[in-house]
Amino acid sequence: MAGTGEKRAGGRIGGPAAAVRGASGAGSGGRIGGHGDSRGLGLSRFADLAGVRLYRRNAFAVTGLPANAQGRAVRQQRQRLEARLAVGESWAGDAVSPSTDGYRRDEVRSAFEELQDPRRRLVDELLWRWDEVDLGCDCPRSLHADHDAAVRSHLLALEAETEHGHVPVGNRNAMWGSAARTWGRLLGQPAFRTHIAHRIRALDDPRLAAHTADEFLAALPRLLVSPFTELAADPAFRARLAKVCAGWVEQQAFSGLFFELFEEMVEERTERIEKGVRSAVGLQNTQKYPDAARILLREVVPAFEELGDFRAFLSNWQHEEAAHVVAVSLNNLAVALQRHHLYRRPSESQRRTILELVDKAYEITPDRDAKAIETNWAAIQDQFTHLGPSGSGPHRGDRGGTGSTWVALVMASPIVLAFFLGLAAGGVLPVLAVALVCGAAFWLWCLRGRAGARRKRRR
Numbered sequence: 001m002a003g004t005g006e007k008r009a010g011g012r013i014g015g016p017a018a019a020v021r022g023a024s025g026a027g028s029g030g031r032i033g034g035h036g037d038s039r040g041l042g043l044s045r046f047a048d049l050a051g052v053r054l055y056r057r058n059a060f061a062v063t064g065l066p067a068n069a070q071g072r073a074v075r076q077q078r079q080r081l082e083a084r085l086a087v088g089e090s091w092a093g094d095a096v097s098p099s100t101d102g103y104r105r106d107e108v109r110s111a112f113e114e115l116q117d118p119r120r121r122l123v124d125e126l127l128w129r130w131d132e133v134d135l136g137c138d139c140p141r142s143l144h145a146d147h148d149a150a151v152r153s154h155l156l157a158l159e160a161e162t163e164h165g166h167v168p169v170g171n172r173n174a175m176w177g178s179a180a181r182t183w184g185r186l187l188g189q190p191a192f193r194t195h196i197a198h199r200i201r202a203l204d205d206p207r208l209a210a211h212t213a214d215e216f217l218a219a220l221p222r223l224l225v226s227p228f229t230e231l232a233a234d235p236a237f238r239a240r241l242a243k244v245c246a247g248w249v250e251q252q253a254f255s256g257l258f259f260e261l262f263e264e265m266v267e268e269r270t271e272r273i274e275k276g277v278r279s280a281v282g283l284q285n286t287q288k289y290p291d292a293a294r295i296l297l298r299e300v301v302p303a304f305e306e307l308g309d310f311r312a313f314l315s316n317w318q319h320e321e322a323a324h325v326v327a328v329s330l331n332n333l334a335v336a337l338q339r340h341h342l343y344r345r346p347s348e349s350q351r352r353t354i355l356e357l358v359d360k361a362y363e364i365t366p367d368r369d370a371k372a373i374e375t376n377w378a379a380i381q382d383q384f385t386h387l388g389p390s391g392s393g394p395h396r397g398d399r400g401g402t403g404s405t406w407v408a409l410v411m412a413s414p415i416v417l418a419f420f421l422g423l424a425a426g427g428v429l430p431v432l433a434v435a436l437v438c439g440a441a442f443w444l445w446c447l448r449g450r451a452g453a454r455r456k457r458r459r
C-alpha cells in the first residue's frame with residue numbers, strides 16, 4: 001500500500017473549508033467612486049462619472065463648450081444643439097471628445113443639466129481640457145498645460161483600452177504610465193489646489209461655496225482610478241493589471257487606493273473558492289468523486305488562478321491562505337481516489353484526473369504544506385503515471401505500480417539477450433557494457449517523469 005495519506009486533525013493539512021476571508025474585513029462602503037469622500041449629494045458628480053466612460057460623459061466633451069463658458073454662452077450653445085438635434089440623430093461633441101458615434105439628444109440635454117449645478121460643473125471642468133481659455137486665475141502657465149496633458153494621456157489610455165483595442169499592448173502600457181505620472185504630479189502641486197479654490201470663488205454660487213478645494217482634491221484620485229474596477233472584469237486586462245497599476249501605486253495620490261479598489265473582486269473570488277471547496281468536500285464524502293473533481297478543477301482552481309491576477313493587491317497571508325485551502329482540497333481528493341482505486345483499476349480518464357488533482361495540489365501548495373503534499377504527490381505519481389490505459393492485470397496499488405514492473409521487465413530483456421549473445425561471442429566486457437547502458441536508461445526514464453512534474457511547481 002502506498003505511503004500516502006489524507007492529513008487529518010493533528011496531521012491533516014488544514015480543514016478543507018478553512019475560511020479564506022479578505023484581508024480588509026467588512027466589505028462595507030469603500031467602493032471607488034462611492035460617496036466616501038465626497039460629502040453626500042453635494043459632490044455626487046464624482047460617483048456619477050466613475051468608470052471607463054469618465055471622459056466620454058464629461059459635460060464639456062458632450063456640449064463642446066469651452067471650460068470658461070457660463071450664462072449666455074451656455075444658453076446659446078444649448079439652443080444651437082437642440083435645433084440641430086431636432087433634425088439630426090447625433091452630434092460629435094467637442095473636437096477631442098472620445099465619442100465614436102456621437103451624442104444623442106438625451107445625452108446632450110442631460111449634459112446641459114449638469115452645467116446648471118456649479119458643484120457638478122466644477123468636477124467636469126477639472127476633467128476636461130482648459131486650452132488657452134481665460135479662467136481668470138493666476139496659475140503659472142505650465143499648470144494649465146500639465147493639466148491638459150494629464151487629461152489627454154488618461155483619456156487616450158482609457159480609449160485605447162476600450163474603444164480602440166487595436167493599439168498595441170506596449171503602447172497602451174506606456175499611455176497608462178504617462179497618465180499616472182501626469183495626474184500624480186498635478187495632484188501634488190499646491191498651485192492646482194489654488195486653481196480649484198479660485199474657481200470655487202469665480203463660479204460664485206452658495207451651493208459651491210459650501211465646499212472647499214480640499215474636498216475636490218480628496219475625491220479626484222478615486223475618480224481617476226475608478227475605471228480599473230470595470231477594466232479588471234476583462235481577463236485579458238486582468239493579466240496586465242499589476243503592471244498597469246504599478247505606475248499608479250508609485251504616485252502618492254493613488255498609492256493607498258488599490259487594495260480597496262479590488263477588495264470586492266478579491267472577495268468575490270475567495271467566496272467562489274470557499275463555496276466550491278465546501279461543495280466538493282460534500283461530494284467527496286458521499287463518494288461522488290467525478291463531481292467533486294470537476295468542481296475543484298473546473299471551478300475552484302480557475303477562481304484561484306483569477307485571484308493570482310490580483311496578487312499585487314493581496315496581502316501575503318491572504319494569498320497563502322487561499323493556496324492552502326485549494327491545495328489541501330485537491331490533495332485530499334487525490335488521496336481519497338487513490339484509496340478508492342486500491343483494488344479497482346481506474347479508467348484512463350480517472351487516472352488522468354487523479355494525476356491532474358495531485359499535480360495541481362503540488363503546483364499551488366504554499367511552502368508550509370509543501371513537504372506533506374510532495375510526499376503524496378510522489379507516491380501517486382509512482383502509482384498512476386506508468387499505469388497506461390492498456391496496462392494489464394488488476395491494479396494493486398503497491399508503490400512502484402504494476403506499470404513500472406512491466407516496463408522494468410521490458411527494459412531488462414535486452415540485458416538478458418545481451419548476456420547470451422556476449423557469452424556466445426566469448427567475452428564478459430560486452431555483457432557488462434550493454435547491462436550498464438540499459439540500467440542507466442531505465443533510471444533516467446524513471447527520474448524524468450518526476451523531475452518534469454516538479455519543475456511545474458511554482459515557488
Ligand SMILES: [Zn+2]
Pocket residue numbers: 135137138139143144195
Ligand atoms: Zn488656473
